[in-house]
Amino acid sequence: MTLSRGLSRALIHGLLLVFAGLTFYPVLMLVNLSFKDPNAFNSAPMSLSIPPHVENYALAWKFMQDPVWHNIVVGAVATLLSLGMASLTAFVFARFQFPGRDALFALMLIILLVPGTILLVPMYQVIIQLKLQNTLWALILSYAAHQSLMIFVLRTFFAELPQEMFDAARVDGASVLQLFWRIALPLSLPALSAMAIFQVWWIWNDYAWPSLVANSNEARTAVTGLIFFNDFSRPEPGAGMAAAVIAALPMVLLFLVSMRTFIAGLTSGAIKE
Numbered sequence: 001m002t003l004s005r006g007l008s009r010a011l012i013h014g015l016l017l018v019f020a021g022l023t024f025y026p027v028l029m030l031v032n033l034s035f036k037d038p039n040a041f042n043s044a045p046m047s048l049s050i051p052p053h054v055e056n057y058a059l060a061w062k063f064m065q066d067p068v069w070h071n072i073v074v075g076a077v078a079t080l081l082s083l084g085m086a087s088l089t090a091f092v093f094a095r096f097q098f099p100g101r102d103a104l105f106a107l108m109l110i111i112l113l114v115p116g117t118i119l120l121v122p123m124y125q126v127i128i129q130l131k132l133q134n135t136l137w138a139l140i141l142s143y144a145a146h147q148s149l150m151i152f153v154l155r156t157f158f159a160e161l162p163q164e165m166f167d168a169a170r171v172d173g174a175s176v177l178q179l180f181w182r183i184a185l186p187l188s189l190p191a192l193s194a195m196a197i198f199q200v201w202w203i204w205n206d207y208a209w210p211s212l213v214a215n216s217n218e219a220r221t222a223v224t225g226l227i228f229f230n231d232f233s234r235p236e237p238g239a240g241m242a243a244a245v246i247a248a249l250p251m252v253l254l255f256l257v258s259m260r261t262f263i264a265g266l267t268s269g270a271i272k273e
Contacts, residue, residue, distance in 0.1 A: 034241035041237045060243035067225030075203045078143035086147040090154035091180050111148045134216040150195045157191045193261045222247040
């Protein structure tokens with residue numbers, strides 16, 4: 001029995017290693033190609049880059065530094081705005097009774113069922129009327145307005161908090177904002193962190209919306225900058241691969257730093273005592 005269980009575990013681990021290898025092989029090849037000079041890229045693309053051609057990263061960073069910085073600013077500001085507004089809205093939906101609450105919440109959730117591409121044209125018209133095209137505010141305000149998923153998740157989390165805590169705080173004279181700021185927010189940090197990470201990841205990898213409203217050098221993001229760098233600047237192949245590594249590196253670092261927080265946020269409230 002023990003032997004068969006050990007063989008089963010070994011088989012499972014072996015399959016997981018195979019799937020992990022298939023997943024990470026393209027990433028490793030991308031990094032390897034980013035260190036190749038043009039001759040090595042064309043003659044031996046699958047071999048190790050020895051010696052590494054680090055000049056590719058100097059060329060790629062010269063072009064990608066502004067788009068990466070734009071993405072950091074847009075992601076940070078838009079995520080803070082959306083989390084602030086979504087948490088307040090979710091708290092009201094979860095802890096207060098008012099006429100039409102459930103109907104209003106259902107109408108708001110319908111937005112989750114609408115494909116994002118359908119909203120591109122009306123959103124673009126709004127940006128044009130506000131004269132925000134090719135500015136970072138065109139991205140920040142648009143991303144900050146996407147709060148339906150956050151409200152849905154946070155409302156569920158807030159609704160599961162014990163009512164006794166809020167009643168005791170009200171007896172002590174706490175206001176509504178104090179209930180939100182001192183009780184609800186501290187207890188919901190795992191869920192807020194998970195939503196923040198998901199929002200930053202979505203903003204960083206979005207291409208369709210920035211390609212419409214942020215085509216100038218003053219507002220270009222990392223993904224659109226990468227496409228522009230490879231399609232129009234036409235650098236050496238290794239420099240193009242280096243630009244892709246630079247565009248992906250911030251999200252890789254974010255995942256490594258926040259992996260436990262993200263998993264804890266997704267699983268918070270899933271296990272009941």
